[in-house]
Amino acid sequence: MSTTLADYPAEVRDAVARTREVVSALHAELPRWELIVWTAGNVSQRVPVAPDGAPSDADLFVIKPSGVTYDELTPESMVVCDLDGNLVDGTRSPSSDTAAHAYVYRHMPHVGGVVHTHSTYATAWAARAEPVPCVLTMMADEFGGDIPIGPFALIGDDSIGRGIVETLRDSRSPAVLMRNHGPFTIGRDGKAAVKAAAMVEEVARTVHISRQLGEPLPIPQEQIDSLYARYQNVYGQSAAATTTKEQDA
Numbered sequence: 001m002s003t004t005l006a007d008y009p010a011e012v013r014d015a016v017a018r019t020r021e022v023v024s025a026l027h028a029e030l031p032r033w034e035l036i037v038w039t040a041g042n043v044s045q046r047v048p049v050a051p052d053g054a055p056s057d058a059d060l061f062v063i064k065p066s067g068v069t070y071d072e073l074t075p076e077s078m079v080v081c082d083l084d085g086n087l088v089d090g091t092r093s094p095s096s097d098t099a100a101h102a103y104v105y106r107h108m109p110h111v112g113g114v115v116h117t118h119s120t121y122a123t124a125w126a127a128r129a130e131p132v133p134c135v136l137t138m139m140a141d142e143f144g145g146d147i148p149i150g151p152f153a154l155i156g157d158d159s160i161g162r163g164i165v166e167t168l169r170d171s172r173s174p175a176v177l178m179r180n181h182g183p184f185t186i187g188r189d190g191k192a193a194v195k196a197a198a199m200v201e202e203v204a205r206t207v208h209i210s211r212q213l214g215e216p217l218p219i220p221q222e223q224i225d226s227l228y229a230r231y232q233n234v235y236g237q238s239a240a241a242t243t244t245k246e247q248d249a
């Protein structure tokens, strides 16, 4: 007997409804940042079922319905699956990458969001199976080093998800370029994964253009580490910055 959303407590059903709104809105970011053509991309976000929000294999996730154009997407059209990729709620078939997203959520509990695109420059690097070298401070900030290449894998079973996890498990990068296919990104939530998808396309383009006119210069590892630590822990509206402003007020 398959599980349906009605089998979950009201708190989970409410969390699913909120996550449908988030994931539906995040899909508009893919055409906004020119990361996709037609329907060639998808976003998902984990829905923890534990009352304390701790991730577990019992979690659900919300993902795009397969083959639906972004202007047709609504929160109600989003599909809910369990971490085995089984349909829990939805009137349409889930994304063809559902198994890959589910595998990532099962094997990387810290991951709350997954994105897949075929963005042009990142996919061009994937076609050559060449990692994007860390030659920009923005790469050190967001990726902590080179952007790695994952193995060639056919769509539809755990192959792609296994390749994503095996590649990213020991990497600081939130992005992997699956050989001959394109980028998959991860994050603490869907928004973080969409950001990584936008950033991987941006740096893939910049490094491509730079290499047309010469060899980009490497950044020493200790500088990469310093840039990564600052960006991940201090950049933006960090608590430290806010506290300082309050003290000065």
Ligand SMILES: O=C(CO)[C@@H](O)[C@@H](O)COP(=O)(O)O
Pocket: 039, 040, 041, 042, 064, 065, 066, 067, 068, 094, 095, 096, 097, 116, 155
């Ligand atoms: O790469 C592929 C198909 O080869 C898919 O990721 C892409 O077409 C998006 O599929 P969905 O519309 O999410 O099922």
